[in-house]
Structures are given as structure tokens and as C-alpha cells.
Amino acid sequence: MRHMSARVSWILFGVVIALLVGVGVIATRLTKSLFESEQWVSHTHEVQGVLGSLRGRVLASDNVRLRSLLITPAPAVPEYAIAQQGSQDDLAELRGLTRDNSRQQLRLEELSKLVDQKFSILNRSADLFKSKKGLSTEQNELSLESLQVSNRLAEVLNSMEAEENALLQSRKHVSAAALSQVQAALTAAFGAAVLILFFTFYQLTIELRNRKRAEEAVRRLSARLLQLQDMERRKVARELHDSIGQYFVSLKMNFDFMRSEPSAVERERILEDCRDLLDRGIVEARTLSHLLHPPLLDEAGFLSAARWYVEGFTDRSKIQVKLDTPDNLPRLGKDIELALFRVLQESLTNIHRHSGTRSAEISLTTRDGKIRMTVRDFGKGIPASLLKQFEETRSGTGVGLAGMRERMSELGGTMELSSNGPGGTLLEVMIPLPPADGKAPSSSQTPQSEIRSSADATSREKEDAHGLLFVDAFPRTVEL
Numbered sequence: 001m002r003h004m005s006a007r008v009s010w011i012l013f014g015v016v017i018a019l020l021v022g023v024g025v026i027a028t029r030l031t032k033s034l035f036e037s038e039q040w041v042s043h044t045h046e047v048q049g050v051l052g053s054l055r056g057r058v059l060a061s062d063n064v065r066l067r068s069l070l071i072t073p074a075p076a077v078p079e080y081a082i083a084q085q086g087s088q089d090d091l092a093e094l095r096g097l098t099r100d101n102s103r104q105q106l107r108l109e110e111l112s113k114l115v116d117q118k119f120s121i122l123n124r125s126a127d128l129f130k131s132k133k134g135l136s137t138e139q140n141e142l143s144l145e146s147l148q149v150s151n152r153l154a155e156v157l158n159s160m161e162a163e164e165n166a167l168l169q170s171r172k173h174v175s176a177a178a179l180s181q182v183q184a185a186l187t188a189a190f191g192a193a194v195l196i197l198f199f200t201f202y203q204l205t206i207e208l209r210n211r212k213r214a215e216e217a218v219r220r221l222s223a224r225l226l227q228l229q230d231m232e233r234r235k236v237a238r239e240l241h242d243s244i245g246q247y248f249v250s251l252k253m254n255f256d257f258m259r260s261e262p263s264a265v266e267r268e269r270i271l272e273d274c275r276d277l278l279d280r281g282i283v284e285a286r287t288l289s290h291l292l293h294p295p296l297l298d299e300a301g302f303l304s305a306a307r308w309y310v311e312g313f314t315d316r317s318k319i320q321v322k323l324d325t326p327d328n329l330p331r332l333g334k335d336i337e338l339a340l341f342r343v344l345q346e347s348l349t350n351i352h353r354h355s356g357t358r359s360a361e362i363s364l365t366t367r368d369g370k371i372r373m374t375v376r377d378f379g380k381g382i383p384a385s386l387l388k389q390f391e392e393t394r395s396g397t398g399v400g401l402a403g404m405r406e407r408m409s410e411l412g413g414t415m416e417l418s419s420n421g422p423g424g425t426l427l428e429v430m431i432p433l434p435p436a437d438g439k440a441p442s443s444s445q446t447p448q449s450e451i452r453s454s455a456d457a458t459s460r461e462k463e464d465a466h467g468l469l470f471v472d473a474f475p476r477t478v479e480l
Helices: 006-070 077-097 102-130 137-258 264-292 295-300 302-317 334-355 384-393 399-410 448-466
Strands: 320-324 359-367 370-377 414-419 425-432
Touching: 006 077, 006 102, 006 137, 077 102, 102 137, 137 264, 295 302, 295 334, 302 320, 302 334, 302 359, 334 359, 334 370, 334 399, 334 425, 384 414, 399 414, 399 425
Parallel strands: 320 359
Antiparallel strands: 359 370, 370 425, 414 425
16 A cells, blocks of 8 residues: 555545535534424424314313303303403414415404304303293204304314415425434544544554554665675775776786886887786776766766667667757756766666566656656566565565655655556656856757767777676666
């Protein structure tokens, strides 16, 4: 698994915050909807309660009149007045509770008229009781009229209660749905929190494990670097001893022979031999200097040095390398040119030693203020396990690739390594270019004759020293 960059971490943090805010907003809205639904349910219950109270008052008044017809003395008139006032209060409350329901308002108008008729009949009956006409024809007529009004009043009340019951069921369903949504939102929020916590813990575990591996890799790399440093020093010492040192020994022997006062002919031969030894020593010194750092890189720039190196590599290794570079590439700065040259050098060395390919491609482009170099081969590639270990811990592949990545990091660049198994390996490095006012002079400003003469001189020196163009790795180059 790759390391998360700082940008990805901030994006993930922003997503988490947005998720929590979104859950909070949704939960708030759903809770508000649930509260409103419960208010409507309570409102319906309140309407039903007032309707029941009104029905009770009317029935109670009928019971009072019925008791008056069957029992003496006459009923207390104030009971009708109290019931009538209570009924008016109930009607007024119903008007306020059902003002948003036009159908109930129409029923309420009819109900109000029926209630008035009902209590008008009761009051007339009470007046007849006062005149001592309890069981009379007029009372019977009032009873019949009261029964008709009561039946109609019951129908209106029943229709109003039926509609309130329907509204109650609908509002209970809405309330239950809102409650389910609140529960779902809270469950989702809890699940998201658990997932985020698990992912964060998993990432932390991965980071700690990779950090431990990286620390172990750094320790191994440090030990390996010390070994390579000793090997490099031994190699340079051996070169000095076996080449330049031997010329000095020969010169010393010639000068010692000169002390014996040889003849003029022998003296001339010895001097000629010393001149030849000095020329060879100079060539060896320059060759060794070029091995450590090619002067062409400083004199003509990366483009010329890369062409020279690729040509020599192709001649020695017989691997056909296609180099695709801009014709007018400017000077990039010593640090960038040196880093690109070392990456090119070490990449070709790894291709020669490990890929088994017969061809390779190198491409150099500049875009959006960055220079990009890709090195591709068509060999056996890198094992997936080894590539994954290198991506996670930067270890497992030796010093060469780790050194490339460190060079890129120092310059603010990046390095990507990918492999398709038998399809070969692709190495891509990208370095940001310095501002325009900080660029080194363009290589196009260097006369082409000077570039060619410098390259020719370098080639001649190596051919004089070894009989062929030196194209192998510099002493700093190591295996994967």
C-alpha cells in the first residue's frame, strides 16, 4: 500500500468533516420533521378531545331534560346555561384548531347551528316545566324535534371525528417515517464513524509498520554505503597504483640510471622514454578524472554528455538505445544536470546488468515548468514483490534506486518506477525547473564546434588510455 501524501490526508480530513456536517444537518432536519409530525398528531388528539367534550355536553343536556320529564320537581335551569356556555367554548376552540381545514370548517358551521337549535329546544322545554307543563303535547313535539336535531348533530360529529381519525393515521405514518429516517441517519453516522476510525487505525498501523521497515532499510543502506565507499576507495587506489604509480616508478628508475652518467645516446633514449611516460601518466590522470566526473557535463551541458554516454554505452553493450531529447534544451543548472546524468547512468547500468533486453528508450521533455525524463527497457522486468517493497519502504533493491530517489527528493522532484513483468520496466523522474532568471546559460549559446571538440577530446583520451571508448559505469554506480 502506498504512503498517503499530505494532500490526500487533508482531502480525507475534509471529507470526514463534510460527512459529519452533512450527517448533523440531515439529523437536524429529520428531527425537526419528527417534532412537527408529533405536533400534528397531538393537534389531532386535541381536536378529537374537544369533539368528545362537545358530544358529552349535548348528551348530558339531553339526560337532564329526560330526567326532568320522568322525575319531579322541575330541572334546575342553570344546568342548561352551564352546558350551553361550555358548548360555545368548545365550538370556539374547534374553530381555532381546524382553521387550516376548510372541510371541517364547513361542518363546524353546521354543527354550530345544530347546537344552537338543540339548546333552544332545551330552553323552551325548561320554560314549559316552569309553567307546570311537564308531560304535555308541546313537550312531546319538542322531544321529537330534539331527537331529529340530535341525530343530525351526531352525524356531523361522527363525520368530523372520522376525518380526524383519518388525519391521525396519516400523521402517525408520517411521524413513524420521520422516526425511521432519524434512526437511519444516526445508524449511518455511527457506521461512518466506525469505518473512519477503522480506516484511520489501519492507516496508522500501516504507517508504523512501513516506518519500522524504512528505519531498518536506512540502517542497511548506511552499512552498504560504507562498504561501497571502501570499495570505491580501493578501486581508485588500485587504479592509481597500477597506472599512474607504475609510471612514476619507471620515471624514478630512469632518473636513477641518469645518475650513472650514461652516454649521450642512452641519455637521449632515457629522456624520450621519460617524456613518453609523462604523456601516459597525464592521459591516465585525465581518464581517472573523467571516470569520476565527466568534464563534458560542465562544459557543454547535460544534452551533450547524455548523447556521448549513450553512444558509448551502445558501442560496448550492443544494446540499442534510442535517445529522444529536445534540440534546444537550455542549461538546467549544475545540480539538476548532475542528478539527471547520474539517473541516466545508473539506469543504463541496471538495464545492462539485469534486464536482458536488446533495446531501450530514453525520452526527455520539458512541460509546465518541469523537466521529465523516462527510461524504458523491454526486458524481464522487476518482480512485483520487490517493486512493492521498494514502494513501501524504499528498500529491497540495493543502493542504486534508493540513491536516485534521494537525488530527486533533494531537488524537490519525484521518481516513479513501474514494471509490467516480461513487458519491461519504466523509470520516470520529474524535477521542477528553476525560475527563468535563475537558469544557467543555454547550451545553444555554446558554439557547436566547441562542444564537438570537447567531446572528441574526451573520446580520444579514453581511446588512448584503453583502446576503446569508456562506457561502463562510473565508480559511484552500483547495482539495483
